[in-house]
Amino acid sequence: MERRTRTAAQDTAGRTARRHHGNRHGRSEEARRAILEAADDLLVEKGFAGVTVEGIAARAGVAKQTVYRWWPTKTDVLLDAFLEDMAEDLVPPDHGDVARDLRTYLPWLAYMLSSTDTGAVFRALVAQTHHDPAFAAVFRERCLDEQRRRDRLPLERAVRRGQLPADLDTAAETDLLVGPLYYRVLVTGEPVGREFTDRLVDAFLRRTGLA
Amino acid sequence: MERRTRTAAQDTAGRTARRHHGNRHGRSEEARRAILEAADDLLVEKGFAGVTVEGIAARAGVAKQTVYRWWPTKTDVLLDAFLEDMAEDLVPPDHGDVARDLRTYLPWLAYMLSSTDTGAVFRALVAQTHHDPAFAAVFRERCLDEQRRRDRLPLERAVRRGQLPADLDTAAETDLLVGPLYYRVLVTGEPVGREFTDRLVDAFLRRTGLA
Amino acid sequence: MERRTRTAAQDTAGRTARRHHGNRHGRSEEARRAILEAADDLLVEKGFAGVTVEGIAARAGVAKQTVYRWWPTKTDVLLDAFLEDMAEDLVPPDHGDVARDLRTYLPWLAYMLSSTDTGAVFRALVAQTHHDPAFAAVFRERCLDEQRRRDRLPLERAVRRGQLPADLDTAAETDLLVGPLYYRVLVTGEPVGREFTDRLVDAFLRRTGLA
Amino acid sequence: MERRTRTAAQDTAGRTARRHHGNRHGRSEEARRAILEAADDLLVEKGFAGVTVEGIAARAGVAKQTVYRWWPTKTDVLLDAFLEDMAEDLVPPDHGDVARDLRTYLPWLAYMLSSTDTGAVFRALVAQTHHDPAFAAVFRERCLDEQRRRDRLPLERAVRRGQLPADLDTAAETDLLVGPLYYRVLVTGEPVGREFTDRLVDAFLRRTGLA
DNA sequence: GCGTAATCGAGACGGTACGTCTTGTCTTTCC
DNA sequence: GGAAAGACAAGACGTACCGTCTCGATTACGC
Numbered sequence: 001m002e003r004r005t006r007t008a009a010q011d012t013a014g015r016t017a018r019r020h021h022g023n024r025h026g027r028s029e030e031a032r033r034a035i036l037e038a039a040d041d042l043l044v045e046k047g048f049a050g051v052t053v054e055g056i057a058a059r060a061g062v063a064k065q066t067v068y069r070w071w072p073t074k075t076d077v078l079l080d081a082f083l084e085d086m087a088e089d090l091v092p093p094d095h096g097d098v099a100r101d102l103r104t105y106l107p108w109l110a111y112m113l114s115s116t117d118t119g120a121v122f123r124a125l126v127a128q129t130h131h132d133p134a135f136a137a138v139f140r141e142r143c144l145d146e147q148r149r150r151d152r153l154p155l156e157r158a159v160r161r162g163q164l165p166a167d168l169d170t171a172a173e174t175d176l177l178v179g180p181l182y183y184r185v186l187v188t189g190e191p192v193g194r195e196f197t198d199r200l201v202d203a204f205l206r207r208t209g210l211a
Numbered sequence: 212m213e214r215r216t217r218t219a220a221q222d223t224a225g226r227t228a229r230r231h232h233g234n235r236h237g238r239s240e241e242a243r244r245a246i247l248e249a250a251d252d253l254l255v256e257k258g259f260a261g262v263t264v265e266g267i268a269a270r271a272g273v274a275k276q277t278v279y280r281w282w283p284t285k286t287d288v289l290l291d292a293f294l295e296d297m298a299e300d301l302v303p304p305d306h307g308d309v310a311r312d313l314r315t316y317l318p319w320l321a322y323m324l325s326s327t328d329t330g331a332v333f334r335a336l337v338a339q340t341h342h343d344p345a346f347a348a349v350f351r352e353r354c355l356d357e358q359r360r361r362d363r364l365p366l367e368r369a370v371r372r373g374q375l376p377a378d379l380d381t382a383a384e385t386d387l388l389v390g391p392l393y394y395r396v397l398v399t400g401e402p403v404g405r406e407f408t409d410r411l412v413d414a415f416l417r418r419t420g421l422a
Numbered sequence: 423m424e425r426r427t428r429t430a431a432q433d434t435a436g437r438t439a440r441r442h443h444g445n446r447h448g449r450s451e452e453a454r455r456a457i458l459e460a461a462d463d464l465l466v467e468k469g470f471a472g473v474t475v476e477g478i479a480a481r482a483g484v485a486k487q488t489v490y491r492w493w494p495t496k497t498d499v500l501l502d503a504f505l506e507d508m509a510e511d512l513v514p515p516d517h518g519d520v521a522r523d524l525r526t527y528l529p530w531l532a533y534m535l536s537s538t539d540t541g542a543v544f545r546a547l548v549a550q551t552h553h554d555p556a557f558a559a560v561f562r563e564r565c566l567d568e569q570r571r572r573d574r575l576p577l578e579r580a581v582r583r584g585q586l587p588a589d590l591d592t593a594a595e596t597d598l599l600v601g602p603l604y605y606r607v608l609v610t611g612e613p614v615g616r617e618f619t620d621r622l623v624d625a626f627l628r629r630t631g632l633a
Numbered sequence: 634m635e636r637r638t639r640t641a642a643q644d645t646a647g648r649t650a651r652r653h654h655g656n657r658h659g660r661s662e663e664a665r666r667a668i669l670e671a672a673d674d675l676l677v678e679k680g681f682a683g684v685t686v687e688g689i690a691a692r693a694g695v696a697k698q699t700v701y702r703w704w705p706t707k708t709d710v711l712l713d714a715f716l717e718d719m720a721e722d723l724v725p726p727d728h729g730d731v732a733r734d735l736r737t738y739l740p741w742l743a744y745m746l747s748s749t750d751t752g753a754v755f756r757a758l759v760a761q762t763h764h765d766p767a768f769a770a771v772f773r774e775r776c777l778d779e780q781r782r783r784d785r786l787p788l789e790r791a792v793r794r795g796q797l798p799a800d801l802d803t804a805a806e807t808d809l810l811v812g813p814l815y816y817r818v819l820v821t822g823e824p825v826g827r828e829f830t831d832r833l834v835d836a837f838l839r840r841t842g843l844a
Numbered sequence: 845g846c847g848t849a850a851t852c853g854a855g856a857c858g859g860t861a862c863g864t865c866t867t868g869t870c871t872t873t874c875c
Numbered sequence: 876g877g878a879a880a881g882a883c884a885a886g887a888c889g890t891a892c893c894g895t896c897t898c899g900a901t902t903a904c905g906c
Contacts, residue, residue: 028878048342054866063879068868123341126398130338131259136400144399172410175399180390187337187393188355188386189347199383207414238856265887274858279889448872449882470764476861485884490863545763548820552760553681558822566821594832597821602812609759609815610777610808611769621805625840659903660851687892696853701894 098158245271309369520580731791
């Protein structure tokens with residue numbers, strides 16, 4: 001979880017490493033970070049069921065009330081924890097060629113989703129959307145829509161470049177490209193190898209006349 | 212939940228409506244059915260979080276221990292409830308033509324998964340696999356594998372018929388066909404309309420040379 | 423049970439009748455009293471078997487956990503409930519004459535033990551010592567020893583007054599005096615009348631040369 | 634528990650060591666003995682709370698129903714178990730002299746009640762009378778009255794012999810003699826030594842003019 | 845010697861209470 | 876006014892026994 005300690009508030013002079021016990025000028029950044037780290041540490045260690053507000057507070061060395069003050073549920077904590085990592089980690093590359101972009105990005109996406117801590121949090125959050133419709137809306141707005149926008153980038157850039165026809169339904173085509181990948185990762189649990197992502201890309205290239 | 216009351220023990224003469232209290236040679240079918248019905252009634256009414264063993268037992272008019280005697284967790288109850296409905300409901304048709312089969316089955320599958328009580332239970336179970344690895348294995352073995360086998364049927368029958376090449380990787384091709392559909396239903400929550408399933412079928416037919 | 427409501431926190435100004443929901447520095451006096459009252463109300467109404475932690479909590483309008491937080495078992499609740507009443511109720515009188523003290527105290531003791539709510543709790547607790555050795559130790563230390571000390575008071579005061587020889591084994595003699603009384607109340611259940619307590623006192627006076 | 638195996642039905646010929654499975658006319662002596670033994674074995678091993686009908690049946694290798702068929706509660710099982718031992722074990726001796734009888738019997742009674750398995754069962758049963766008034770009546774009728782009758786024997790025999798006045802209230806005097814002993818064993822738990830029983834006897838002899 | 849009737853084992857059943865756990869709220873005290 | 880501490884009401888968890896019941900096997904007696 002060091003990825004977040006990098007962004008820790010260096011406190012304008014390093015002097016404030018000492019314990020914070022509340023003040024009248026805003027919330028404790030220290031507490032915020034500790035909570036987010038505790039949350040996904042717990043997720044990785046003990047699974048979703050092992051994440052409890054009680055446990056997060058205990059591990060973060062924080063009062064339960066401090067968690068409840070800023071997040072309505074443990075799932076929202078996990079969402080915040082995830083959002084800090086996602087944006088930087090799941091960006092498709094831009095080589096100026098849609099085929100190359102896809103052949104690079106799809107395996108990377110599969111790896112991220114299935115084999116990293118970030119992916120574990122993502123899978124847990126997607127799962128939670130099925131158990132809690134209210135969270136589903138929040139999750140889609142704050143996380144999933146952005147991810148889908150990123151997933152569409154290779155195609156949209158290719159359209160702008162003229163590599164693909166201007167009237168291509170990039171949203172639908174993207175779903176055809178990444179859908180089977182998400183399906184394997186999130187539903188069947190089957191491993192997604194190079195040959196599978198290549199098959200996805202090949203099918204796409206063939207039906208758009210690029211191969 | 213009437214779909215199960217249909218299969219209620221007809222009692223060889225109607226005389227055996229009398230209460231069963233357990234005996235040496237097997238469990239109470241009455242209790243079993245009441246529990247399964249109570250479980251998915253609760254799921255539909257109050258969502259996954261609203262399903263509790265306590266609630267199931269209370270609604271089924273059954274002792275908690277009777278639930279625990281036969282199912283380790285509430286999720287396993289839901290799985291059994293689901294399995295009773297799934298097999299009969301999610302069978303692809305066989306018109307002797309792969310294109311027609313797919314154009315019939317895919318919209319039906321999308322409808323079942325997204326808009327029926329059976330689908331609600333399925334989505335909850337898939338979600339639960341991400342929160343409980345032990346259940347994931349059970350779910351895949353007892354439910355998902357069978358569903359995937361059914362999903363592959365149209366393609367496999369076409370291969371047998373000679374409509375498709377014998378060396379077609381039906382498993383992978385099926386994932387390309389149904390993956391985007393499951394993705395929309397289970398991840399993005401976006402509606403799956405006719406135009407989307409048609410796009411899936413068209414892409415498949417074109418890449419296999421059938422159109 | 424009003425004997426305890428009398429001692430209710432007078433709230434330094436009457437303003438604190440408002441509901442207490444716990445805080446950092448100490449437990450809820452309101453909850454404590456409600457639990458003790460509920461416990462011996464239940465004992466009197468339904469007998470020892472009818473006293474359950476569940477029932478105590480329900481009647482006291484308190485969460486089960488609040489009972490378990492402060493008392494390990496229901497028996498310890500009853501013990502605390504009893505201790506609040508015992509001290510004031512079971513004190514032998516001091517008329518400056520051992521004969522008169524005993525003729526007053528023994529019937530009173532017999533009445534208290536056999537015919538009052540306080541006595542019912544006492545009998546239940548003594549009984550419980552035989553079913554639970556750990557409780558037996560606690561009971562003796564926190565309750566019985568004190569009671570025996572009180573029972574010895576008339577004799578000890580007489581010794582101090584010079585009415586009885588200084589080398590009298592007051593502990594053993596007290597057991598001879600009250601033992602038959604407790605025996606009838608706690609073992610045989612036979613009523614203890616005036617003629618029986620008088621016989622006890624007469625026997626004592628004769629063997630100590632006071633009559 | 635061998636004391637009971639001695640009285641085991643010798644099977645009219647020794648041939649019936651084979652398993653009994655019930656018959657029309659009468660119960661299984663084998664089951665009856667196994668249940669009684671299991672009950673007081675459990676009491677001695679795990680205390681009263683550790684005695685459950687379930688546990689008795691399991692240890693006796695018997696169906697729960699077989700216990701319930703013949704005894705309404707576990708306490709009644711223990712009572713029966715106790716009655717088989719009591720009569721023979723707690724009989725006061727008859728030396729033709731009340732002083733000698735008492736000096737022999739009282740220490741023996743104290744020992745039996747406080748230090749043997751039989752005594753443990755007795756104490757548990759007395760305790761149970763305070764938790765269950767219905768059982769109290771049964772216990773008094775079937776056990777306690779008989780024990781008190783035995784306790785009175787030395788005095789009654791002395792009256793018959795002319796050693797004690799004919800108008801002596803043997804019942805009350807017996808309570809004065811044994812009451813303190815039961816009190817120590819059943820209430821205070823204090824050990825009852827020779828000096829204490831001697832004090833009891835001395836007091837009795839003095840007040841009846843025998844010493 | 846055959847049916848009948850009571851007993852036996854086994855164990856599932858509807859329940860109650862257990863003691864533990866987590867949730868989300870509230871209160872107090874310190875900074 | 877934020878934070879730590881932690882008591883509180885609520886209620887589900889999974890377990891242990893309760894006492895009832897049904898079942899099929901076993902066995903002694905009486906026709």
